[in-house]
Structures are given as C-alpha cells and as structure tokens.
Amino acid sequence: MSAARPPDDLAVMRALADAVTICNRCGACQAVCPVYAETRIEPGVARGKVQLAAAILSGDLPVDREAAAAFSTCTTCMACEEACPSGVPVVDIVAAARAQVVEARGLPWVKRVVFGGVRRPRVLRAAAEAAARLQDAAFKPASDRDLRRLRFPHGLAARRAYPPLAAHPFAHPGPLRKAGTGPRVLLFPGCMVTYVYPGIGHASVEVLERAGVDVVAPPEAACCGVPLEAHGDLAGATELARFQLDQLEGLEFDALVAACPTCTSSFVHRYPRLLAGEPRYAARAQRLAACAYDITSYLVDVLCVGPPTRRLEATVTYHDPCHLARGLGVTRQPRELLTGIPGVRLSEMREPSRCCGGAGSFSLAHQELSLAIGARKATDIAATGAEVVATSCPGCRMQLADVLSQTGDSRPVVHTVELLAAAGR
Numbered sequence: 001m002s003a004a005r006p007p008d009d010l011a012v013m014r015a016l017a018d019a020v021t022i023c024n025r026c027g028a029c030q031a032v033c034p035v036y037a038e039t040r041i042e043p044g045v046a047r048g049k050v051q052l053a054a055a056i057l058s059g060d061l062p063v064d065r066e067a068a069a070a071f072s073t074c075t076t077c078m079a080c081e082e083a084c085p086s087g088v089p090v091v092d093i094v095a096a097a098r099a100q101v102v103e104a105r106g107l108p109w110v111k112r113v114v115f116g117g118v119r120r121p122r123v124l125r126a127a128a129e130a131a132a133r134l135q136d137a138a139f140k141p142a143s144d145r146d147l148r149r150l151r152f153p154h155g156l157a158a159r160r161a162y163p164p165l166a167a168h169p170f171a172h173p174g175p176l177r178k179a180g181t182g183p184r185v186l187l188f189p190g191c192m193v194t195y196v197y198p199g200i201g202h203a204s205v206e207v208l209e210r211a212g213v214d215v216v217a218p219p220e221a222a223c224c225g226v227p228l229e230a231h232g233d234l235a236g237a238t239e240l241a242r243f244q245l246d247q248l249e250g251l252e253f254d255a256l257v258a259a260c261p262t263c264t265s266s267f268v269h270r271y272p273r274l275l276a277g278e279p280r281y282a283a284r285a286q287r288l289a290a291c292a293y294d295i296t297s298y299l300v301d302v303l304c305v306g307p308p309t310r311r312l313e314a315t316v317t318y319h320d321p322c323h324l325a326r327g328l329g330v331t332r333q334p335r336e337l338l339t340g341i342p343g344v345r346l347s348e349m350r351e352p353s354r355c356c357g358g359a360g361s362f363s364l365a366h367q368e369l370s371l372a373i374g375a376r377k378a379t380d381i382a383a384t385g386a387e388v389v390a391t392s393c394p395g396c397r398m399q400l401a402d403v404l405s406q407t408g409d410s411r412p413v414v415h416t417v418e419l420l421a422a423a424g425r
C-alpha cells in the first residue's frame with residue numbers, strides 16, 4: 001500500500017466533504033444494492049463506499065488499488081439514494097472518488113487511447129465504421145437471436161453475446177427550415193443509438209414526426225461523456241460537455257429529446273454540474289437542462305400523443321432503466337405508451353426498476369458481476385410469461401438481450417419507441 005495522500009491533495013472529492021459526513025451508517029442502502037446482493041462485502045454497498053471516501057478525505061486511507069476497485073464496483077443505479085433516509089448523494093460521491101483515483105493514479109493506457117478517440121467525434125465515427133466492417137473477423141452470429149459471440153473466446157467473454165455494430169450508423173439530416181406549425185425537436189441520438197441500434201433512432205423520428213414534430217439532429221454524433229466520467233476522466237467528460245453545448249449553440253429547437261436516458265440525464269443533471277463554474281457555459285447548460293426530455297415523457301407529457309391505431313397482439317413486460325426511473329423520475333409514461341397500443345397487455349415483472357447490471361461499460365469491466373446481476377433480471381422476466389421485453393434505454397436493451405440469451409431465452413427485447421413505431425399511426 002502506498003502512503004496516505006494528505007487531504008489537501010484531494011481537490012475533486014473536497015467538494016463533497018460535507019456530503020460524506022451525513023451518512024449515519026444505518027445500512028438501509030444494503031437491502032437494495034445490486035452489487036452487494038452478489039458480493040456481500042461492505043465495499044460493495046453505498047455505506048462502505050461513503051465511509052471509504054470519508055477515510056480518504058481525512059487522510060486515514062490512501063487512494064490505492066483497493067479503493068479504486070471499491071469505487072469501480074458500482075452500477076450507479078441510484079437504488080441506494082432512493083432508500084437513503086439521510087439523502088446521501090452516493091452517485092456523486094462515487095463519481096468524485098473515481099475522478100480522484102484518476103487524479104492520483106492516472107488512467108490506464110488502454111483507457112487513455114479509447115477515451116482519446118471518444119473525445120473526438122470524427123475519430124469515434126471512423127473507428128466505429130472500421131470496426132463494423134471488420135467485426136465478422138472477430139465475431140460470429142449467435143444461434144438464438146440477432147447477437148454475436150467472439151470467434152476466439154477467452155474467459156468470461158466467451159459467454160457474452162453482443163449486438164453487431166451497425167453497418168450504417170444512424171443519421172437524420174432533419175429539415176433545413178421549419179416545415180410545419182408543430183414544435184421543433186432536436187433528437188440527440190447518443191453513441192448506442194448511432195452505432196449499435198440505429199433502428200431506435202429511426203423509430204424515434206417516426207413517432208415524433210407522426211405527432212407533427214419537426215425533427216433535427218446535432219451537426220456531429222458525439223458522445224455525451226458519461227463513459228468517460230464513469231471511469232474518472234473528468235477532464236474528458238467536461239470537454240465533451242463543452243463540445244455538445246458549442247455544437248448546439250445557434251440551433252433553433254423547442255426541446256431536446258433522447259431515447260437514451262443516460263444521454264438525457266447528461267443534459268438535465270451532469271452538464272449543469274460539470275459546467276457550473278464556467279461563465280461561458282453555465283447559463284447555456286441550465287437552459288438546455290430546462291428543455292431536455294426523455295422521448296417517452298416528451299410524447300406523453302408534452303405532446304399528449306393519442307394511441308396508435310394498428311393492433312399488436314402481445315404480452316409485454318417493461319424494464320425500468322435506472323437513469324430513467326430514478327434519474328429522471330419517468331416510469332408512468334412508457335407504460336402509458338405501451339398499454340395505449342391496441343392489443344398490448346402489460347405483465348409486470350417483480351422489481352421492474354431493479355438494475356439489470358448493464359450500466360454501460362460496467363458490463364465489460366465487471367463481466368461476472370454484471371452477468372450475476374442480470375441473471376436475477378432474466379429470472380424475473382421469465383416469470384412474467386411475457387412474449388416481448390420492452391425498455392427505454394439502448395444500453396439496457398443490450399444487457400437484457402445478453403442475459404436472456406445466457407439462459408437460452410430468445411424472447412425479443414425492444415425499445416418502447418420501436419413498438420410504438422411498429423404500431424403505426
């Protein structure tokens with residue numbers, strides 16, 4: 001173990017020094033933490049992480065490998081925050097601690113290379129398009145659904161099933177000038193929709209245009225920055241936040257809408273926090289936060305869309321994405337949209353808002369834990385008897401398809417807007 005760093009060096013965590021002191025160690029977070037349910041160790045749960053952050057801040061513990069491991073094993077699902085009687089901002093503390101780990105220990109070279117590409121939208125696009133062309137060399141089709149498995153599997157990765165990268169990334173030029181009298185919406189696609197599930201982007205355009213909306217897209221498909229912040233690259237995440245605000249400056253739109261709740265949360269919560277101290281950006285970040293919506297809440301709460309007319313005879317179960325249900329408080333709207341489709345019956349699973357274990361790159365960095373958390377979700381889904389699984393997050397869709405395939409369960413997993421688009425006008 002390296003020597004404990006003096007507290008004066010802990011610049012990133014210092015902003016949350018008061019927050020760590022309000023944890024009363026009651027343990028209410030333990031019962032709801034998906035990581036603790038699998039690991040049964042104190043650093044897995046919020047209480048352990050908060051106490052670790054407090055010990056680092058006081059100089060009693062160093063920012064070492066053990067601390068880095070404890071802070072990295074968190075899906076940022078916010079279940080602990082929902083259960084916490086003291087209002088401890090666990091996810092902010094975890095984010096600050098991860099940034100502190102990078103400050104103290106640096107980013108591993110692989111992440112430096114990958115994040116360096118993610119920070120540059122054109123490099124990211126070129127890399128994604130090259131990877132899509134070459135993916136058949138590394139992956140072979142899985143037998144049970146539209147997923148791929150590694151041709152040369154190694155360890156746990158042998159079990160994982162991945163969706164293919166899109167041969168044609170999502171792109172929507174949008175009308176050059178306002179075409180109708182309806183609102184103008186900027187559809188923020190995000191990386192998962194752009195490069196993995198372009199069908200979610202096209203379905204989003206379809207349901208928005210059907211509701212009389214003019215849809216425009218950002219000039220560049222760029223990452224919202226969450227993967228970088230999740231790994232402690234605060235500088236990279238902040239750079240991407242500035243990039244997004246700069247590229248949207250001057251564009252006319254009434255609302256910013258995304259089909260990925262993690263992207264929406266970036267505009268609603270992260271950018272105002274990351275850019276609060278920057279006079280050039282702070283007010284703009286606040287303005288965007290006030291007009292950013294998840295697509296399901298925009299369709300229901302703002303557009304008040306009516307039900308589609310085409311019948312879809314199906315029993316559907318719905319998984320609540322963490323960043324949508326707890327991050328944005330949106331649970332009613334996707335259910336209203338689904339049950340509004342003639343012929344659709346909703347069969348609720350046990351604990352629909354329990355984390356699926358995906359959590360973006362968490363599913364790659366902690367594969368065993370991610371699969372174990374997801375296995376509970378697969379069991380809950382199977383118990384519903386539903387024919388289709390719906391969710392409102394492309395990342396959850398990917399994880400659910402994988403964990404269902406682990407049990408040989410081939411029922412389809414779709415985004416809510418894909419079912420709406422299929423149901424027509």
Ligand code: SF4
Nearest residue numbers: 023024026027029084
């Ligand atoms: S529920 Fe909140 S106050 Fe209680 S131990 Fe967990 S973080 Fe601390």
Ligand code: SF4
Nearest residue numbers: 033074075077078080
């Ligand atoms: S955010 Fe989720 S995974 Fe992380 S400590 Fe809280 S309950 Fe556990």
